[in-house]
Amino acid sequence: MNVLTQNFSLYGKGLWGTVQLTLLAGALALAVGVLIAGFRVSPVKALRVFGTAWVTVLRNTPLTLLFFAVLLGLPRFGVVLPFMVFAVLALGAYTSAFVCEAVRAGINTVPLGQGEAARSLGMSFTQTLSLVVLPQAARSVIPPIGSTLIALAKNSAIAGSFSVDELLGTYKPLNELGYSIVWTFVWIAVGYLIVTLSLAGVFALLERKLGVAR
Amino acid sequence: MTASSALYDIPGPRALARHRLYAWITSAVLALLVAFVVYKLVDTGQFSAVKWRPFTYEGIQRLLLKGLANTLRAFGWAALASLVFGVVFAAGRLSDHRVLRWASTLVVEFFRAMPLLVMIFFIFIALKLDPLLALIIGLTLYNGSVLAEVFRAGVNAVPRGQREAAYALGMRKTQVMTYVLVPQAARAMLPAIISQLVVALKDTSLGYLITYQEFLYSGKLIATNLDYDLPFIPVVMVIAPVYIGMCMLLSWSANRIARHERRSPRTKGTEVTTQLPDEI
Numbered sequence: 001m002n003v004l005t006q007n008f009s010l011y012g013k014g015l016w017g018t019v020q021l022t023l024l025a026g027a028l029a030l031a032v033g034v035l036i037a038g039f040r041v042s043p044v045k046a047l048r049v050f051g052t053a054w055v056t057v058l059r060n061t062p063l064t065l066l067f068f069a070v071l072l073g074l075p076r077f078g079v080v081l082p083f084m085v086f087a088v089l090a091l092g093a094y095t096s097a098f099v100c101e102a103v104r105a106g107i108n109t110v111p112l113g114q115g116e117a118a119r120s121l122g123m124s125f126t127q128t129l130s131l132v133v134l135p136q137a138a139r140s141v142i143p144p145i146g147s148t149l150i151a152l153a154k155n156s157a158i159a160g161s162f163s164v165d166e167l168l169g170t171y172k173p174l175n176e177l178g179y180s181i182v183w184t185f186v187w188i189a190v191g192y193l194i195v196t197l198s199l200a201g202v203f204a205l206l207e208r209k210l211g212v213a214r
Numbered sequence: 215m216t217a218s219s220a221l222y223d224i225p226g227p228r229a230l231a232r233h234r235l236y237a238w239i240t241s242a243v244l245a246l247l248v249a250f251v252v253y254k255l256v257d258t259g260q261f262s263a264v265k266w267r268p269f270t271y272e273g274i275q276r277l278l279l280k281g282l283a284n285t286l287r288a289f290g291w292a293a294l295a296s297l298v299f300g301v302v303f304a305a306g307r308l309s310d311h312r313v314l315r316w317a318s319t320l321v322v323e324f325f326r327a328m329p330l331l332v333m334i335f336f337i338f339i340a341l342k343l344d345p346l347l348a349l350i351i352g353l354t355l356y357n358g359s360v361l362a363e364v365f366r367a368g369v370n371a372v373p374r375g376q377r378e379a380a381y382a383l384g385m386r387k388t389q390v391m392t393y394v395l396v397p398q399a400a401r402a403m404l405p406a407i408i409s410q411l412v413v414a415l416k417d418t419s420l421g422y423l424i425t426y427q428e429f430l431y432s433g434k435l436i437a438t439n440l441d442y443d444l445p446f447i448p449v450v451m452v453i454a455p456v457y458i459g460m461c462m463l464l465s466w467s468a469n470r471i472a473r474h475e476r477r478s479p480r481t482k483g484t485e486v487t488t489q490l491p492d493e494i
Contacts, residue, residue, distance in 0.1 A: 041221055042222075043221075043222045043225060043229075043233055044233050044236045044237050044240065045233075045237060046236070046237040046240040046241050046244075047236070047237075047240055050240065050244065056462065057458060059461075059465075060412070060416075060457075060458045060461035060462045060465060061416075061454065061457065061458055061461075062415075062416040062417070062418075062419035062430070062457055062461075063416070063419075064419040064420055064422055064423065064430060065419055065430055065450075065453065065454060065457055068422070068430060068433075068434070068450065069450045069454065072437070072446050073446045073447050073450050076258065076260075076444065076446045076447055077254055077255075077258055077260075077447065078254065078257075078258055107221075112220045114220075115220035115221050116220055119220075119221075119222070119223055125221055125222040128221050128222070129221055133221060153329075154328075154329035154330070154331075155329070157329040157331040157332055158331055158420070158423070161331075161423040168329070168331060168332055168335065171335065171339070175339070181339060181340040182340050185332070185335070185336045185339075185340060188332060189328060189332060192328065192329055192332060193327060196327060
C-alpha cells in the first residue's frame with residue numbers, strides 16, 4: 001500500500017501520460033479512421049485503393065515494429081519531434097486502421113433506402129455520406145469504436161518502453177527505489193483498469209444516449 | 215460494393231470526367247509524397263553502401279534468420295497453448311456448475327482487461343522467468359482468454375434446434391457438446407481463430423521489449439551498430455515486409471476459409487465470421 005501513498009506524484013504523472021496518449025491518439029485515430037473509411041467507399045478508385053492499402057498495411061504491422069520505425073527510425077531521417085508526439089502518431093495511425101474498419105462496417109448497416117433517398121434528393125456523395133449515412137452509422141459504430149479505443153489505451157503501454165512518460169514505465173524508478181515489485185504492478189494494473197473502465201463507462205453512456213434498437 | 219454503391223449514382227460522362235480528375239489529383243499527391251520520401255531517403259544517405267553492406271554478411275543473415283526462427287517458435291508455442299487455454303476456459307464458461315462458470319468468467323475477463331505488456335513485464339520482472347517463457351505465458355493468457363470468448367460465442371451461435379435434437383436423441387451433455395455442437399462451431403469459428411492468431415503473431419514482437427532475441431531484436435542489434443553507420447531505416451525496410459507478409463498470409467487464409475465455409479452446407483445456419491470480440 002505504501003508504494004502508492006509514498007509515490008503518488010510518480011503514479012499520477014504516469015497515469016496522466018497514459019490518459020494523454022489515449023485521448024490524443026484516440027482523437028487522431030478517429031479523425032483519420034473516418035476519413036479513410038470515406039475514401040474506401042468513395043466513387044474514385046484511386047482513393048479506394050489508397051484506403052485499402054492504408055488499412056491492410058497498418059492492420060498487419062506489429063505495433064512494436066511501428067514504434068521502432070517511428071520513434072527510432074524517423075529521427076535518422078532528419079525528423080526530430082518530442083517522443084510523446086511520435087508515440088501519438090504511431091498509436092493514432094495504427095488504431096485508425098481499426099477505426100476505419102469499424103466505421104465501414106457501420107456504413108453497411110445503414111439501410112440502402114437512406115442512401116437512395118439522399119441521392120434522389122440530389123445530394124452529392126459527400127453530402128449523402130456526411131449528412132445522411134454517417135450520422136446514422138454512428139449509432140451502430142459506438143460499441144466497436146469503444147472497444148477499439150480501450151485496446152488503444154492498453155496498447156499505449158508500449159510507449160513506456162520507448163522513453164515516453166506513462167503508467168507502465170513507472171515500474172522502473174520504483175524498482176530502483178527498492179519497493180515491492182508485486183505491489184508496484186498491482187497499482188499499475190489498477191491505473192490501467194481506471195482508464196479502461198472509465199472509457200467503457202463513457203461509451204456505455206453514449207450508446208444509451210445515441211443507440212437505437214434496429 | 216453492393217451496399218456502398220447506394221452512396222452515389224452510376225456516374226454519367228461529366229461525373230466520370232470529374233472522378234478522373236480526382237483520381238489524377240490523388241495519384242499526383244501520392245506520387246509527390248513518395249518522391250519526397252525517396253528524396254529524403256537518398257538525401258540522408260539511407261541507400262549508402264555502408265548501411266546496406268551488413269545484410270551481405272553471412273553472420274548477419276544468420277542472426278536475422280535466428281531471430282525469425284525465435285519469433286516463429288514463440289508464436290507456435292503461444293498459439294498451441296492459447297488454443298488449449300481457450301478450450302478449457304470456454305468449457306468452464308459453458309459449464310452447468312455455477313462455481314466453475316464464475317471462476318472461468320473472472321479469469322477470462324481479467325486477462326482480457328489487462329494490457330498484454332503489463333502481464334509480460336510482470337511475469338518477466340516479478341516472477342523472474344526466462345524471456346521466452348514470459349512472452350509465451352503472457353501471449354497465452356491474453357489470446358487464450360479472447361479465444362475462450364470466440365469458442366463460447368461459436369458454440370452459442372449453433373442453431374438451438376441442433377442441441378435440442380441431440381438431447382431428444384438421448385445424448386448426454388458431453389456427447390451433445392463433442393459430437394454435435396463443437397464440430398459445427400469449430401468450422402464456423404475457424405476464420406475468427408486464425409484472425410486471433412494473427413494478433414498473437416503480431417504481439418510476439420513485444421518480446422523485443424523484454425530482450426527476447428526475436429526478429430525485431432535481431433534488427434535492433436544490427437541497427438544500433440556504429441560500424442554500419444546506424445542503419446535503422448534499412449533494417450526497417452528489411453524487417454517490415456517480412457512481418458507484414460507473414461501476417462497478411464495468415465489474414466488472407468482466414469478470409470479464404472471464411473468464404474469457403476459460408477458456402478459449405480455443413481455450417482448452414484451458423485454465422486461464419488472473422489470478427490472478434492476485440493481484435494487489436
